[in-house]
Amino acid sequence: MKPSDDMNRLIPRTQRLFTPRAPFITTLRPVDNAQIADRLDSFAAVLELADANPYTARAYRRAADTIRGAPAPVAELVRSGRVRELRGIGRGIEGRLRELVETGQIAELAELERELAPDLVGLGRYLGISAKRSIDLARALGVRTADELREAAAAGRLRDVPGIGPKIEAQILEALASEAEPRARRGLLLPRAWDLVGGVAAALGGEVAGDVRRWRDSCEQLAVVSAAADPGLLVARFAELPQIVAVVEQDERRAVGVTVEGVPVELVVAEPGGFGTALLRATGSPAYVAALEPLPDAVDEEEVYRALGVPWCPPELREQPFRVEPPALVEVDHIRGDLHCHTTWSDGRASVEEMGRAARERGYEYLAICDHTPAVGAVTGLTADDVRRQAEEIAAANEVLAPFRVLRGTECDILPDGRLDLPDDVLAELDWVQASVHGGQRMPQREMTKRVEEALRNPSVRCLSHPKGRMIGRRAENALDLERIFELALETGVALEVNGLANRLDLSGEHVHEAIAAGVRIVCSTDAHSVQGLGNMTLSVVTARRGWATAADVLNTQPLERIVLSR
Numbered sequence: 065m066k067p068s069d070d071m072n073r074l075i076p077r078t079q080r081l082f083t084p085r086a087p088f089i090t091t092l093r094p095v096d097n098a099q100i101a102d103r104l105d106s107f108a109a110v111l112e113l114a115d116a117n118p119y120t121a122r123a124y125r126r127a128a129d130t131i132r133g134a135p136a137p138v139a140e141l142v143r144s145g146r147v148r149e150l151r152g153i154g155r156g157i158e159g160r161l162r163e164l165v166e167t168g169q170i171a172e173l174a175e176l177e178r179e180l181a182p183d184l185v186g187l188g189r190y191l192g193i194s195a196k197r198s199i200d201l202a203r204a205l206g207v208r209t210a211d212e213l214r215e216a217a218a219a220g221r222l223r224d225v226p227g228i229g230p231k232i233e234a235q236i237l238e239a240l241a242s243e244a245e246p247r248a249r250r251g252l253l254l255p256r257a258w259d260l261v262g263g264v265a266a267a268l269g270g271e272v273a274g275d276v277r278r279w280r281d282s283c284e285q286l287a288v289v290s291a292a293a294d295p296g297l298l299v300a301r302f303a304e305l306p307q308i309v310a311v312v313e314q315d316e317r318r319a320v321g322v323t324v325e326g327v328p329v330e331l332v333v334a335e336p337g338g339f340g341t342a343l344l345r346a347t348g349s350p351a352y353v354a355a356l357e358p359l360p361d362a363v364d365e366e367e368v369y370r371a372l373g374v375p376w377c378p379p380e381l382r383e384q385p386f387r388v389e390p391p392a393l394v395e396v397d398h399i400r401g402d403l404h405c406h407t408t409w410s411d412g413r414a415s416v417e418e419m420g421r422a423a424r425e426r427g428y429e430y431l432a433i434c435d436h437t438p439a440v441g442a443v444t445g446l447t448a449d450d451v452r453r454q455a456e457e458i459a460a461a462n463e464v465l466a467p468f469r470v471l472r473g474t475e476c477d478i479l480p481d482g483r484l485d486l487p488d489d490v491l492a493e494l495d496w497v498q499a500s501v502h503g504g505q506r507m508p509q510r511e512m513t514k515r516v517e518e519a520l521r522n523p524s525v526r527c528l529s530h531p532k533g534r535m536i537g538r539r540a541e542n543a544l545d546l547e548r549i550f551e552l553a554l555e556t557g558v559a560l561e562v563n564g565l566a567n568r569l570d571l572s573g574e575h576v577h578e579a580i581a582a583g584v585r586i587v588c589s590t591d592a593h594s595v596q597g598l599g600n601m602t603l604s605v606v607t608a609r610r611g612w613a614t615a616a617d618v619l620n621t622q623p624l625e626r627i628v629l630s631r
């Protein structure tokens with residue numbers, strides 16, 4: 065492609081205004097905890113860009129989290145000299161907070177931002193070039209804003225920059241001119257995606273849409289829908305949000321901003337009378353929406369569905385075209401207990417009693433303690449002796465927490481030859497045995513399937529943990545033959561887990577769908593390693609919902625008697 069062709073492709077898209085976000089110093093003086101936390105997060109982000117000590121950046125992020133969750137107004141704690149009573153706020157961070165509260169800015173943050181151009185870095189990452197290369201480009205070309213970078217690109221000046229060959233130039237030009245829907249280059253895990261898009265939606269009084277609303281396990285398409293007769297104010301506020309470092313596309317009722325990581329977030333500002341229609345469209349999936357089109361204009365989604373004569377569909381099911389009455393999907397409120405969590409006996413952060421109490425506070429009836437066994441390797445695992453000693457602690461917790469029940473369980477490693485990592489007599493004493501493959505996920509299919517089959521035939525095993533062993537974005541699924549495992553699960557009564565850790569979500573929605581079709585019971589579990597980790601139940605349940613699971617398909621919607629007797 066000739067550079068002149070590229071330029072021609074660039075010119076018609078004049079509606080794409082690269083608007084550098086206004087610097088923090090001109091925005092409002094922070095008053096509430098969320099605003100103070102956002103500034104600290106911004107500071108952490110520029111420290112990372114500046115290749116500062118990574119420990120420092122992490123300390124600022126942790127402090128931001130603490131401040132976000134602090135019950136008292138942090139500005140007042142700073143003024144009264146008490147802010148260091150908060151966890152993770154040391155003398156250094158206190159100084160920054162004092163400066164921020166007294167002057168409305170952190171001078172070093174403003175200076176680093178001037179130097180590092182986070183808007184260029186965010187844009188560069190969105191276009192597929194590294195932070196360092198973006199900064200090099202900015203320095204070599206003397207550009208200060210994304211707009212100027214674009215002009216320089218159109219004028220063919222990119223190739224003058226050391227390290228930018230024709231290939232990278234072409235890549236940047238193509239990305240700049242791309243007509244495709246804005247998508248994150250690497251999917252975001254759900255907690256981060258909700259944090260980002262939920263924060264933008266809350267700030268603009270809008271609703272979360274896109275992949276996040278459908279609870280996809282890796283979110284690429286991030287969107288927020290708001291409504292306003294006059295969209296100008298919302299679009300301007302969007303551009304000023306601390307999460308958004310540059311606006312890369314802008315129409316009257318639509319804008320795309322990028323974060324400093326280069327993740328694009330789309331804002332749609334609907335006419336108030338068409339909010340429901342805009343929300344449905346922006347939620348997707350594209351295939352699902354296309355099959356419903358043409359959509360009538362309506363103020364809310366229910367109204368759109370009513371006008372179409374189609375039953376309302378939960379966002380989790382909107383992957384494929386679908387027009388009939390959806391099944392009554394399982395809900396978090398149906399869950400009566402959690403069957404997979406860890407304690408300080410292995411790699412958890414809370415004691416047996418603390419975990420039990422927290423589960424009881426969630427309204428559960430039971431909780432299975434499933435600490436690791438020695439073969440797991442990387443962390444402490446419990447031997448047969450340890451498991452028996454832990455029984456005493458569990459009995460003591462049960463006395464305190466009754467009628468709530470803490471179950472004796474294990475997350476027992478499946479060794480490469482299919483044997484389990486605890487003796488049979490110990491396994492037989494337990495209330496609940498999870499069997500897990502940790503090491504050796506890359507075995508060929510026959511070996512892996514035989515290994516797991518062998519383990520599931522042990523009469524004490526009740527559930528197979530994270531069956532496909534994937535780590536979202538990092539490790540592909542293992543080769544386990546699920547069809548064979550479904551047959552065996554039906555034969556033995558073993559259940560399959562839907563692990564709620566955000567980077568696992570395993571079984572995935574698709575595999576849950578297949579398991580249920582085969583008649584296999586699933587278990588929604590958190591694999592919590594802390595009290596807060598019990599909150600992963602939401603992610604497990606939405607993943608089961610994406611697989612069309614009803615309460616009847618999920619074993620731990622049942623009372624304890626049914627579970628203990630179910631195999």
Ligand SMILES: [Zn+2]
Nearest residue numbers: 475500529530
């Ligand atoms: Zn595990």
Ligand SMILES: [Zn+2]
Nearest residue numbers: 404406475591
């Ligand atoms: Zn676990």
